[in-house]
Amino acid sequence: xxxxxxxxxxxxxxxxxxxxxxxxxxxxxxxxxxxxxxxxxxxxxxxxxxxxxxxxxxxxxxxxxxxxxxxxxxxxxxxxxxxxxxxxxxxxxxxxxxxxxxxxxxxxxxxxxxxxxxxxxxxxxxxxxxxxxxxxxxxxxxxxxxxxxxxxxxxxxxxxxxxxxxxxxxxxxxxxxxxxxxxxxxxxxxxxxxxxxxxxxxxxxxxxxxxxxxxxxxxxxxxxxxxxxxxxxxxxxxxxxxxxxxxxxxxxxxxxxxxxxxxxxxxxxxxxxxxxxxxxxxxxxxxxxx
Amino acid sequence: xxxxxxxxxxxxxxxxxxxxxxxxxxxxxxxxxxxxxxxxxxxxxxxxxxxxxxxxxxxxxxxxxxxxxxxxxxxxxxxxxxxxxxxxxxxxxxxxxxxxxxxxxxxxxxxxxxxxxxxxxxxxxxxxxxxx
Numbered sequence: 001x002x003x004x005x006x007x008x009x010x011x012x013x014x015x016x017x018x019x020x021x022x023x024x025x026x027x028x029x030x031x032x033x034x035x036x037x038x039x040x041x042x043x044x045x046x047x048x049x050x051x052x053x054x055x056x057x058x059x060x061x062x063x064x065x066x067x068x069x070x071x072x073x074x075x076x077x078x079x080x081x082x083x084x085x086x087x088x089x090x091x092x093x094x095x096x097x098x099x100x101x102x103x104x105x106x107x108x109x110x111x112x113x114x115x116x117x118x119x120x121x122x123x124x125x126x127x128x129x130x131x132x133x134x135x136x137x138x139x140x141x142x143x144x145x146x147x148x149x150x151x152x153x154x155x156x157x158x159x160x161x162x163x164x165x166x167x168x169x170x171x172x173x174x175x176x177x178x179x180x181x182x183x184x185x186x187x188x189x190x191x192x193x194x195x196x197x198x199x200x201x202x203x204x205x206x207x208x209x210x211x212x213x214x215x216x217x218x219x220x221x222x223x224x225x226x227x228x229x230x231x232x233x234x235x236x237x238x239x240x241x242x243x244x245x246x247x248x249x250x251x252x253x254x255x256x257x258x259x260x261x262x263x264x265x266x267x268x269x270x271x272x273x274x275x276x277x278x279x280x281x282x283x284x285x286x287x288x289x290x
Numbered sequence: 291x292x293x294x295x296x297x298x299x300x301x302x303x304x305x306x307x308x309x310x311x312x313x314x315x316x317x318x319x320x321x322x323x324x325x326x327x328x329x330x331x332x333x334x335x336x337x338x339x340x341x342x343x344x345x346x347x348x349x350x351x352x353x354x355x356x357x358x359x360x361x362x363x364x365x366x367x368x369x370x371x372x373x374x375x376x377x378x379x380x381x382x383x384x385x386x387x388x389x390x391x392x393x394x395x396x397x398x399x400x401x402x403x404x405x406x407x408x409x410x411x412x413x414x415x416x417x418x419x420x421x422x
Contacts, residue, residue, distance in 0.1 A: 016320045022369070037304065038302035038303075039302075041300065041301065041303055041304055041305055042301040042302050044299055044305060045299045045301045045369060046301075047327065048299055048360075048367060048369055049358075049369060052332070052358065052360060052369070056332075065368065088333060105408070107381055135364060143301070145302050145372055146298075146372070146399055146400050148301075148302065149372070150398075150399055150400070151370065153399070156309070161412055200297055200362070203329055205329045206329075206330070206364070207329075207330040207332055208330065208331045208332075209331075209332050210318065210319060210331065210332075210333035210334070211318065211319060211333075211334070212316055213332075216334055217357065219334055219358070220358065223357075223358075223369075223371070226301075227301055230301050230302060231301075234302060261420055288344070
C-alpha cells in the first residue's frame, strides 16, 4: 500500500504534467488562430483566381494549350506528403503516413517519389527505401509566404522538367476544430479549374486585357497551382494545431481525473493512519487503566 | 463621383479593402493610374508599388512582387503574389545603399520580396537632398 508521501509525490507529478498540457493547449489555440487567418486569406485568393480563370475560359473559346494541362502517360508519380511539425496531436500524423504508405503500394508499375513537408513525415521516411526528391521539414511550423512559394515552385519545376509525370498531394482538410479529413488530390496535370463555378455576367463595356487574355490565363494557371499547394500546407497546419488542442484538452481533463482519484486515496490513507493511531492510543490508555 | 472599391488579396495575408478616389498599380507593361468610371481591365502585375488615395485624401502605399489586377465596374481587385504594406516595411539590411536593379525575370521570389521592400522603404523614407 502506498504511503502518504508516495501519494503526495504522485499528485505533484500529475499536476506538473497537467500544467504542461494546459500550456500546450493554449499555445496550440494561438497557433491555430494564426494558421486559420492565413488559410482563410489564401482561400479567398484562390477563389478570386478561380473566378478569373473561369471568366477568361468563357472569353477564350478554344482549348488552351498549357504545359501544366493535358497530361502525359504516368511513369513517375510525385507524392507531396504534408505532415505535422511534431507529435502530441492524437492520430494526426499516423493517419497521414498510413495514407501515404497505401499510395506508395498502389500500382507497382508506376515509380513513386516523395516530397516531404513537415518534420514527422520526414523523420518517418528518411530511413526507408523510398526515393525522396524534396523535403521541407520546417515549412509547416515556421511557414512564411516566401518559403511556401519557393516549395510550390520547386514542385511545379519537377513536373515541367519531366522528372515526374503526375503530382499528388496528401494533406489534412480542415473542416472544424473537432473535424478533419485526409484528402488526396492530383495537383498536376491540371484537369479542370473552377468546376461548377459560374462565369460572371458580361459587363456593359468590353474588358480590356493587358497584354492579352491568353497571356493572362497562361500566367494564372501556375499561380493557381501554387495557391492550392499553399492552401494544403496552411490547412494541414491549422488541422495539426486543432488536433493538438483537442488532444491536450483531453490530457488536461484526464490529469484532473487522476489528481481527484489520488486526492481521494490520499485522504482515505490519511484517515486510516489517524484512526490507527487513535486506536493505538486508546488501546494503550486502556492497558494502563487495567 | 462614386469612389473605387479596392481589395488587396494575397495568399496567407489579411485582406485589405479601401474606398479610393484614385489608384496606381505596376502593370506588367508599366505603371498605370485608375480613376472611377474607367473601362473594365484585367492585367498582370509586375514588381512595384501600389499607391491608393483614399476618399478622404489619405495615401496608402504597398509593394507587390507580381500578380494580377482586375477592374470591373469600379471594383478593383489586386491579386498579389506577395503584398508588403507601407506601415510595417523595413529596409533589407543587405540592400542598404545599393542600386535596386535585378532583372525581374531572373530574380527569385526571395530577391523580389527584398527588392519590393527596399523600393517601398525608399519611397516612404526619401534621403534628404545633398546640401553641398
